Amino acid sequence: MKDWRRRLLNWLDHRTGLESAIRNFLLEDIPASSGWHQIFGSVAVFLFLVQAFTGALLAFNYAPTPGDAYNSLRYILTELTGGPLMRGLHHWGASMMIVIVVLHMVQVVLYGAYKKPREATWMVGVMLLLLTLAYGLTGYLLPWDNRAYWGTVVATRIAAQAPLLGPYLSRLLGSFGGEVGVVTFARFYGLHVLLLPPATTILIALHIYLVRKHGVAPQPGDEARPSKKFFPEQVFKDTVAIFTAFVVLFVLAIVARVPLERLADPTDTTYVPRPEWYFLFLFQTLKYFEGPLEILGSVVLPTLAIAALLLLPFVDRGKARRVTERTGAVAALMLLAIGWAGLTAAAVRSTPKPDLAAIIDFSQPTEWIQLTPVELAGIGYFRQENCVNCHTVGSGKAKEGPDLAGNIHKSAAWMIQHFKRPSAMVPGSSMPPIMLNDAQLNTLAAFLLKLNPQNAEALQSAPDFAVQGALIYQTRQCGSCHVVNGSGMKLGPPLNGLRRRRDRAWVERHFRNPQASSPGTVMPPYRFSPSEMESICSYLFTLSD
Amino acid sequence: MSESSQTGRRRFYLSFIYGLWALLSAALTAPALVYLLLPPKLRNREDWVEAGDIDKLADHVPLELTFRQTRRDGWKLSSEQRTAWVVKLGSQVVAFGPQCTHLGCAYHWEPKGEFLCPCHSSVFGPDGRVISGPAPRPLDRYESRTENGKLWVRALKESEPTS
Numbered sequence: 001m002k003d004w005r006r007r008l009l010n011w012l013d014h015r016t017g018l019e020s021a022i023r024n025f026l027l028e029d030i031p032a033s034s035g036w037h038q039i040f041g042s043v044a045v046f047l048f049l050v051q052a053f054t055g056a057l058l059a060f061n062y063a064p065t066p067g068d069a070y071n072s073l074r075y076i077l078t079e080l081t082g083g084p085l086m087r088g089l090h091h092w093g094a095s096m097m098i099v100i101v102v103l104h105m106v107q108v109v110l111y112g113a114y115k116k117p118r119e120a121t122w123m124v125g126v127m128l129l130l131l132t133l134a135y136g137l138t139g140y141l142l143p144w145d146n147r148a149y150w151g152t153v154v155a156t157r158i159a160a161q162a163p164l165l166g167p168y169l170s171r172l173l174g175s176f177g178g179e180v181g182v183v184t185f186a187r188f189y190g191l192h193v194l195l196l197p198p199a200t201t202i203l204i205a206l207h208i209y210l211v212r213k214h215g216v217a218p219q220p221g222d223e224a225r226p227s228k229k230f231f232p233e234q235v236f237k238d239t240v241a242i243f244t245a246f247v248v249l250f251v252l253a254i255v256a257r258v259p260l261e262r263l264a265d266p267t268d269t270t271y272v273p274r275p276e277w278y279f280l281f282l283f284q285t286l287k288y289f290e291g292p293l294e295i296l297g298s299v300v301l302p303t304l305a306i307a308a309l310l311l312l313p314f315v316d317r318g319k320a321r322r323v324t325e326r327t328g329a330v331a332a333l334m335l336l337a338i339g340w341a342g343l344t345a346a347a348v349r350s351t352p353k354p355d356l357a358a359i360i361d362f363s364q365p366t367e368w369i370q371l372t373p374v375e376l377a378g379i380g381y382f383r384q385e386n387c388v389n390c391h392t393v394g395s396g397k398a399k400e401g402p403d404l405a406g407n408i409h410k411s412a413a414w415m416i417q418h419f420k421r422p423s424a425m426v427p428g429s430s431m432p433p434i435m436l437n438d439a440q441l442n443t444l445a446a447f448l449l450k451l452n453p454q455n456a457e458a459l460q461s462a463p464d465f466a467v468q469g470a471l472i473y474q475t476r477q478c479g480s481c482h483v484v485n486g487s488g489m490k491l492g493p494p495l496n497g498l499r500r501r502r503d504r505a506w507v508e509r510h511f512r513n514p515q516a517s518s519p520g521t522v523m524p525p526y527r528f529s530p531s532e533m534e535s536i537c538s539y540l541f542t543l544s545d
Numbered sequence: 546m547s548e549s550s551q552t553g554r555r556r557f558y559l560s561f562i563y564g565l566w567a568l569l570s571a572a573l574t575a576p577a578l579v580y581l582l583l584p585p586k587l588r589n590r591e592d593w594v595e596a597g598d599i600d601k602l603a604d605h606v607p608l609e610l611t612f613r614q615t616r617r618d619g620w621k622l623s624s625e626q627r628t629a630w631v632v633k634l635g636s637q638v639v640a641f642g643p644q645c646t647h648l649g650c651a652y653h654w655e656p657k658g659e660f661l662c663p664c665h666s667s668v669f670g671p672d673g674r675v676i677s678g679p680a681p682r683p684l685d686r687y688e689s690r691t692e693n694g695k696l697w698v699r700a701l702k703e704s705e706p707t708s
Binding site: 050053057060061063068071072074075078079080081082083085086232233235236239240242243246250385386389390400430431432 | 555558559561562565566568569572573576577579580581583585586592594613615619620621622623624
């Protein structure tokens with residue numbers, strides 16, 4: 001058995017050199033001081049592979065155009081088993097990658113591992129950090145929800161501010177004057193999946209090549225001790241670290257729900273954009289530079305920081321490599337960490353909590369009986385068009401469309417435009433147009449304007465006869481002469497309280513021949529079918545006094 | 546360090562390396578396979594929609610009802626106008642899909658008591674059975690139920706071929 005395996009491996013190695021290559025890679029000499037502090041590079045590479053894997057799987061069910069992007073992501077999250085896990089892994093994997101890459105850099109700084117002759121290794125590493133951030137920036141837009149849209153608006157406006165390069169940079173990002181649209185989306189998606197991955201792969205290969213070329217950076221005293229092999233001891237440590245990182249990632253992906261907000265709404269001027277947590281410090285820095293100084297915080301300082309990072313090995317040329325002797329580096333890192341944490345904390349503290357009390361409006365009706373006939377008739381169209389197939393109303397599990405009782409805040413005019421051509425008002429909306437005439441759409445909008453989370457259930461419980469009655473009331477334009485619940489003209493008597501003044505038989509007779517029961521009235525006769533008569537009378541007799 | 550303790554250490558390292566990587570690969574591939582292979586849940590595909598009133602439906606006299614139904618294709622939703630021929634067969638009410646089972650032409654009701662497809666003259670009885678013509682199977686039926694004199698329908702189910 002053993003012999004047979006040996007022969008197969010020899011055969012393979014003879015033709016591909018695979019075994020010697022792996023052996024050569026694993027049996028690298030590393031300094032005696034190597035150990036747990038050098039695990040971060042391997043973990044970062046592993047996380048990159050997880051991102052590539054989960055990213056490809058997400059792409060299998062993702063439509064990279066603005067509206068469909070949102071719908072397909074929601075499809076992944078609600079319809080596919082394992083979909084939320086895949087998105088969770090990809091989302092938290094990105095955050096974790098930032099953490100690990102930064103820890104990797106902290107280790108290198110503390111050990112002075114970027115010093116001569118390893119300057120190029122460090123610089124390639126800084127570029128990899130920038131690529132990691134670029135993934136975060138471009139990937140942020142891809143869900144195409146409100147958070148993604150408004151976060152990216154801020155980012156592109158910052159890019160547009162850059163001195164000299166601003167207009168070109170913004171055009172490269174497909175945005176003209178900081179606007180975010182379909183072109184921006186295509187550019188971000190293209191960067192995220194087509195350009196950045198091969199760039200990262202090449203730079204990782206170069207980075208590892210340089211590490212191998214110069215060897216793992218030794219510590220003072222290593223020259224006196226015999227070197228170790230990378231395999232198996234260090235590989236074991238790397239594996240344990242990778243496994244731990246993966247367990248943390250997996251638990252995060254399952255436990256911490258990644259929000260998908262509502263579809264991006266470019267007309268929503270109340271939205272307060274927030275960047276991803278690792279950009280919060282930049283976001284906060286911006287606040288300290290106002291007016292003409294803004295460009296300092298948004299462009300000049302970050303550019304200087306990147307330049308300083310790149311040139312660090314040429315600035316710090318001292319001989320000290322022992323961690324205990326690197327007080328300057330330790331102090332600088334501590335300052336940076338405190339500054340970063342302070343800025344991030346300030347940004348988190350200033351995030352407004354959604355103020356629920358402000359949304360509740362008690363002037364709104366709480367029962368269907370309080371609705372005006374127009375609003376009640378709107379329930380009829382609401383039911384006829386099966387709106388609840390795609391929309392949650394107040395409570396219940398989330399569906400494709402936004403919660404209609406939620407904080408929609410739109411005018412009737414906006415709604416009617418939206419009903420006729422949904423994607424004209426909400427780019428990428430998957431809502432089918434509503435085939436009703438203007439008067440009917442207006443009625444529907446009137447009802448939707450009255451909806452809020454508190455009354456949604458009560459309003460929807462309106463009985464069918466009342467809704468049908470209100471529809472007849474509405475289409476026969478009874479409101480041109482009568483008042484119901486404070487709405488309508490006062491030409492005829494108000495209809496609230498009708499049930500105390502008249503009996504049902506009288507009202508039915510009156511509909512058929514008004515002149516007979518009220519001589520001199522201007523009310524025209526109405527020919528209702530028996531079921532119409534039943535509905536309109538039942539409705540009028542349920543009205544409150 | 547003695548020779549044997551060193552090989553013991555090496556064996557410990559190797560078993561951990563292989564074991565952890567095997568666990569990792571399983572934890573990544575198993576959800577990936579589930580994600581790719583299990584069919585979508587399509588929670589709402591089976592929504593019942595109201596097709597219309599059937600109060601006045603007379604026995605064996607079909608009524609053509611139109612209604613709107615939401616169609617789902619992955620994440621795409623479309624609202625479609627659908628038609629059903631509704632027939633009362635004694636105590637049972639059935640809703641037929643509006644297309645001939647031969648080549649999908651729209652058939653119509655002949656007052657003499659049968660459905661006729663104008664394309665190739667397939668004839669169906671009021672119960673949807675093939676009476677004559679090339680149609681290979683009875684008319685397709687919607688899943689349906691009645692409630693307070695209204696007919697509710699769900700998906701259109703393909704009928705079994707006539708043997």
